[in-house]
Amino acid sequence: MPTRMLGEPVKRREDPRLLTGHGRYVDDIDLPGMLHAAVLRSPYAHAQIERIDASTARALEGVVAVFTYDDLGPARQRMPLLIPNPALTHPYTRYALARDEVNHVGEGVALVVAESRYVAEDALEAIRVEYQELPPVVDIERAVEPGAWLVHEELGTNVAAHYVGVVGDPERAFAQAAHVFRERLVIERSAAMPIETRGIVAAWDPYREVLRVWDSTQGPIVIRNALAALFGLAPHQVEVIAPDVGGGFGCKIMFYPEEVLIPYAALVLGRPVKWTEDRIEHFIATNHERLQIHDAEIAVDAEGRILGVRDIFLHDAGAYTPYGIIVPQITACQLPGPYKVPNYHVEFRAVYSNTVPVSPYRGAGRPHACFVMERLIDRVADELGLDRAEVRRRNFVQPDEFPYDVGLVFQDGAPTRYDSGDYPAMLARVLEMVDYERFVREEQPRLRAEGRYVGIGLACYVEGTGIGPYEGAHVRIEPTGHVYVATGMPQQGQAHKTILAQVAAEELQVPIERIVVIEGDTAHFGFGSGTYASRSAVVAGSAVALAARRVREQALELAARELEVDPADLVVEDGRIFVRGAPERGLSYWEAAQLANPLRYAYGTEASELLSKPRPWNGPALPPGRQPALEATEYYSPPHATWASGALACILEVDPGTGMIRFHRLCVVHDCGRVINPMVVEGQIHGGIAQGIGGAFYERIVYDENGQPVNASFMDFLIPTAVEVPPIEIAHLETPSPLNPLGVKGVGEAGAIPVPALVASAIDDALRPLGVRVTRMPLGPSELLELIARSTE
């Protein structure tokens, strides 16, 4: 009987090490002779740099070097535009250190390298920078008005990109609709707050002539490639290692200035250099996300069936656009969600402002899309007096309609084409979980009668996951009894070492303990892009499956040759290959690996009689076409995204006196195709929902009109704790993806997407007696009280 590994709630193999304090994060890397760096950052949102005088700083005892733009050698060029797009007509990227202008508070102006971080920080204060202040652009609505101050004068506009997407004939649909409803909906600026901030350690290894960089990044290979090209090194001369990384959530995908500066300093100074971002830096130097202002309208027929959607929005790009227009593009493509929108007009402008640049944060434009669409659906239900679930049911893409084309080009350049799903079943299931009918018919009326404001919210969403271009995996059976599995994906807590091992264990039928998963080390695997867009399980998982299958085939072929049987007569169990019905005629994978290699391993490796059998000469030890290993590298490149989906229902109570809310229930039905490990999937959903609750109630980045951040600390930027996150009830629905060998879809961002929409729906329902309508997120107690006050005026 083959052992089932896929679908099993295998405990996270990474946890014993992490939970006992043996994790190794970048800041734990302590190399002998290591120097420490600190970055001088702009205190102004927008200013001209007139002069930098670092002479006093350079003279301080313990200061080894101070770098300004002029000292950056080959790095005196703009940082790359990572993801161009035809709609991005006015891209603008920064320098690793500001050349003559700073465009947000926190932009790096100088780098100090010293014997200790203390000295480095002291030296920052000794650097004199003369700034000429320029007018700051903060409000993106004003930024697109004629005559607005400009972030980048030479562009002549603050509009980085203007995108228009049209499906069907929206004009006609709106003209012919029974009803049209409009909303202005706002999602405020926010930011990912991983427990571990960014960090980099770089060292030149003179013995192997390698620049080694430990980086808390989500994309070590991209960094490796960029650094090699920048410094004129061959790619193998740069090794980028993402060790344990304490959370990424998107903000560690980027190629940041420090990822150039620290390696460059290490190269120039010939000593290891470390930089660890402190929390205030994280607020002002690590990318943000979220702020969008939507003007959305929906056209429906008399029964609430969607005829068209029109959405025109502004997207705050921050000061630079190295990451292109990925975030608003995702918003635009995913806005229709699980619903059929036959006529769709979407249009956005990505707008420069003198604030931290924007790049994806868990959800990456999807929470905005979901918030807009679900708000419109709720509005339709409310306006037409229909049940909110019923309006959803009436508009769902049906199970027999897959593949379903939304009609726009997705972030990966491929069609926005849903691969599979069962949205009606999903919704039905969550309604059943939350006991929707009973709540609506019995409980809510009863509670209202008691004067309590308890509402039920619904939110459905889809998530394009598992995008390309590709990932690869290298699988090798070792004579030592190990199975080596390497991918280019780094991890930031997603349990890759568990789920990729499950995939390999299932494909090979070996005990999972045998499997060693290596990730995020370019010296082990140098092709691929990284961990983001809920793609690891889909893309790297599929590559592991394909590579493991090929290795299994190799092992069976070899075993068949040795045992003089047909490969079809062999079975594999628990790492042993044997003849069906004759378990004594067989050999282990490890023995097969020994046999594959004419050079046997010395010292006590497992060996059977097979291995000691003398062999007569019959040509090359390794006949043509054979390799000395059971190993394979395979790549998986998805044709387009897989589409996960989910339906949520929550019951929450609002205290109209304090503006506080309390969840009674929070139910999730999630479909990420075939589930590799339900425990890991549930963990992802828990975490995502916690982050979604943060986005719904607590987390926002606030700038004043001068572009000064006003809440850049955990005193003022609120993050939900275990107290604020309710128990989450999860059910899995599995509609396997037809696009990949495992049938899986991604789940990394799922939880974060629907919560603002869900909470808005529930608050509306709870406060229906007061006529409140939520149109912006997040919604803290004071905003909620204000809403209530305004509605009861």
Next chain:
Amino acid sequence: MPTRMLGEPVKRREDPRLLTGHGRYVDDIDLPGMLHAAVLRSPYAHAQIERIDASTARALEGVVAVFTYDDLGPARQRMPLLIPNPALTHPYTRYALARDEVNHVGEGVALVVAESRYVAEDALEAIRVEYQELPPVVDIERAVEPGAWLVHEELGTNVAAHYVGVVGDPERAFAQAAHVFRERLVIERSAAMPIETRGIVAAWDPYREVLRVWDSTQGPIVIRNALAALFGLAPHQVEVIAPDVGGGFGCKIMFYPEEVLIPYAALVLGRPVKWTEDRIEHFIATNHERLQIHDAEIAVDAEGRILGVRDIFLHDAGAYTPYGIIVPQITACQLPGPYKVPNYHVEFRAVYSNTVPVSPYRGAGRPHACFVMERLIDRVADELGLDRAEVRRRNFVQPDEFPYDVGLVFQDGAPTRYDSGDYPAMLARVLEMVDYERFVREEQPRLRAEGRYVGIGLACYVEGTGIGPYEGAHVRIEPTGHVYVATGMPQQGQAHKTILAQVAAEELQVPIERIVVIEGDTAHFGFGSGTYASRSAVVAGSAVALAARRVREQALELAARELEVDPADLVVEDGRIFVRGAPERGLSYWEAAQLANPLRYAYGTEASELLSKPRPWNGPALPPGRQPALEATEYYSPPHATWASGALACILEVDPGTGMIRFHRLCVVHDCGRVINPMVVEGQIHGGIAQGIGGAFYERIVYDENGQPVNASFMDFLIPTAVEVPPIEIAHLETPSPLNPLGVKGVGEAGAIPVPALVASAIDDALRPLGVRVTRMPLGPSELLELIARSTE
């Protein structure tokens, strides 16, 4: 026009770095926090260890640890028998540190690890070892007599192996021969003396969980595999790097005790540990070679045609046989040399003695074989009054007789089968070079008349080179403009970085400057065996050629797709692929590498319009079957050895008063198949001949009857200098090998093989008036004077 790289005397690319003092040898590796090790070695040739008291040593300030056998954890097992052989009926390997018995002066008994080498050396003296002396076995002739003292009591014999090889019907051949001549011929014990002694630095990298070992070895992969198996690590957790290595000559192939001890100490102590062998240790702890005593007979017809050869010899194995019987087996197989020996009986016993173990040293049994066969041929000529060249001509394997089977199984388990050659042309050429006829007819008589002893010597040999099992190569075109070439072969001065680059440059048609050759680092290439047996160019060179060809095909396919032409219409020149006759329609390899990867390199890499061309979506970014790189790994596994050959002639003068000799001419015709780089081939021959001159006149290891080495220093062990080595005239003959894609054969050991035979031939000829016959090597002035004295008695 394709650029020719093969056959060009490209200057060694490694030299600028080495000649300007930028080489990095193991002893140059200086890791922070590094500890230093020293080995306590047995002062006795044979003794029982009663007790070891290291307590005083351990208490010394600066001593971190003292290891004895008991402290070795998993390494408390015998070291592996690397090359078993059915004839090796009594193998015996040592422990990494002696357990209860020492079997040669220099055997390791304890390892001290301290803060400095000085402290470690002091601590050695503080270790008290109680030895019980056992009778030493030194004389191998006595060792095989009944009742001899035994090296390893429990084996019950000193005979490790008894090998008998028979071809044809030697009994009958000898019975029917017109003439039979016998010789007792001796080659004394000697040893390789690389400028750099052995050295090891080992360090555990806690951040990547890797045991990193820098080792002056000829076989890093074998060491890696053994250490992984020994310490229970996955192979990728051990990285063995052979950095610059200052000469190997065979003695650095072995898996030595220190290669276990130093890594083990680093693992146990958690700090880097270095050990560098000092010169005295090199004499007593690094393997020796050479001592064989041959009783040889040759049966010829009346015209001097060989009917049969019978050779029975003793081979001194030293104290242990980890390397099996490779050396005497090579002697046995190669003894017939370039001559047809239809009936052949060869028999040897490998004999234990209480001396340093024996393993291959440049030539590896071949100088012995050549010495025996050429001495027999000269004897035939002298006895029959025939010209020595003529006897050789009459017996050569003829050019139309290839492949030619000697009839024995070679060291690689394959037939001893000569692949190609032209021995008559080779001899004719060298005779012409040295002006043989004129010397013999005119010059020698004139000189003799002047009372001068000037003789001409001849020697012909074959060398089985390029043996398996296999080597591999990884070739990758990088978007950065580099061509990455990695093999598992390390180098010790053979110019791999030049010749492998030539192979890749020729196959790819790229400028050689683009090519980066990485060798001897298991993290880059982990399959293969190492550099020995004159095999690098053949086996690794062929693998590089095969891999480069595949990469070229990949690039052409990709370019054809991009340019919308047939691959057959493309040409490559200077790294650029273009349409034949339309050079403007093309792209560089580096652009092709960018195109292969859907993830482009950021920062100023070479780019053409092709790269910026937007692509419509048509499925996966990486269609099935494609990889994101222009890269290939290929293995080359030879069916059997390639057979290089050579003919040498020298004219030398003996001063019968001083016993000194002086070369007038030394001419070499060498055939190593297709020549990759004549400058490198000539360098190899020069070096080999210098070493051969050492073996003929200077270099010998002398033990006294107690097994005490008596000349273990450069004061007493003489090595020829530039003064002793004459100008060497070299001509190349090329009979390409049909066995590999390059047509090459090996050349690494060539020069060292024929010199003792050559010199013996020349001295005999010079001293013909005195009737001297040389029957042993080396032959210093005192031995020569003694020979002269004996002949004139």
